[in-house]
Amino acid sequence: MDVAARIEKALETALDAAGGEGAPPRLAAAMRYAVFPGGARIRPRLALSVARACGDGDPAAADAAAAAIELLHCASLVHDDLPCFDDADFRRSKPTVHVAYGEPLAVLCGDALIVLAFETVARGATANPARLAPLVLTVAGAVGMPGGIAAGQAWECEPMVDLAEYHRAKTGVLFAAAAMAGAAAAGHEPAPWRIFGARLGEAFQVADDIRDAACTAAEIGKPVGQDATLGRRSAVLDLGMAGALDRLDRLIEEALAAVPACPGAAELKAIVRKQARGFLPKELAREAA
């Protein structure tokens, strides 16, 4: 089964369990709505790539880790979109969960997706029970306190902090956890994979800035300064387009240099180089160094 199919199947299995006998139908529907259809599933892809590089000796655990990371990503989007945070009406080209299902179900949807993530890793770790604790701790560290997504979001409620940095941290921490969880699922020490994942997360963010700026220039008159107006930092605004592209290359190189010794290191590096180009619109993609 290819990577995309493994991820969707693992997510389907998790959502099927959540929507099982006795489930309140609207919450079950809201959870599916939040998870399907997905975006690029880049975080679970990263988890599976690292598990594969580490030998993929326990595919069930790797699938569960990948699904858990994506479930937590989806949960964070549902809660971030709530009226008390971003008050966003659209996400992935459809109404956000609270718009479609109401605010109470959106709160519960995020809660239940968080719980489902941990349940999923517990179900997936049956063949190698000793791997479960590192998996749970990796995943929890990425979403909880003191340094996970909830912590990153909470910095927005603090006076006088550099919010832009925390926005960035929120992206990086789940990428780092994806890489670490993939390693943990394969029985490898997760910590050495943190920098690899974090650098890829930063690269993804820079590529996102580049895409936004490129679309802004090419498309329907959205003002170029919008990121600045909204108080968002953008690598393109900070460094210019050429500088941002250089920064992207450098982050990818730093990620590659941080790949720990493992059986599939060479293959993993080749995948990263290939996918990093896919981060960008075709006309801007250049060969990574």
Next chain:
Amino acid sequence: MDVAARIEKALETALDAAGGEGAPPRLAAAMRYAVFPGGARIRPRLALSVARACGDGDPAAADAAAAAIELLHCASLVHDDLPCFDDADFRRSKPTVHVAYGEPLAVLCGDALIVLAFETVARGATANPARLAPLVLTVAGAVGMPGGIAAGQAWECEPMVDLAEYHRAKTGVLFAAAAMAGAAAAGHEPAPWRIFGARLGEAFQVADDIRDAACTAAEIGKPVGQDATLGRRSAVLDLGMAGALDRLDRLIEEALAAVPACPGAAELKAIVRKQARGFLPKELAREAA
């Protein structure tokens, strides 16, 4: 160390980790505010009592399980109190978390407490890694979908259901999980402990109804029919005071009859009989049969 001290220490340890280096101070404070000072801590007491009845061979795991159950209870209170649900201003004689810290931090506080619960069991299960999966699954089942607290709350968003039943289910499920988690932490099969915990949860709810009715009658003119006005079922309204006291006795007896074979069964039953009387105001307490 006595049971109360074990529980507070386990909760302190968990909250210290959550508020560790780099934590956003206001979210860390909100989490402490939601957890301390506690109520009766009856759910974690139940978890520790069952772990003790099962031999308490791994006190660290039992403490972690007890703390996790209480963290999830606190998380559910924080989210239930939100404006989009009960819109409650006071809880445990102080302003609710969203009143004290704002709605964004209240959402994040609930999220982070859920995550911390799972992190806590993972940290507590190091001596016996094989016990972690049953612990995580027990805890997740009590709060997630299809049958946990989030599911119970979601039934309020469904048309045409008997909400009173789901309110009751929400109480029962966490008591059941407390008993099961205590057993799992001690290396016993959790499932046989479900009915014991669930019956105690029902008993606690009936005792609560009795306390409310007794206070209503004795005190400052709150109308006796308020539960009915608010669409809440009350054992006292349904059965009368004598009937409710009978029902409480019967639930306690059913709980006692459901205690699985274990080394400390006799001691556990004695504790339950003693504590069940403590559920009630002194003037209404009578010897359990």
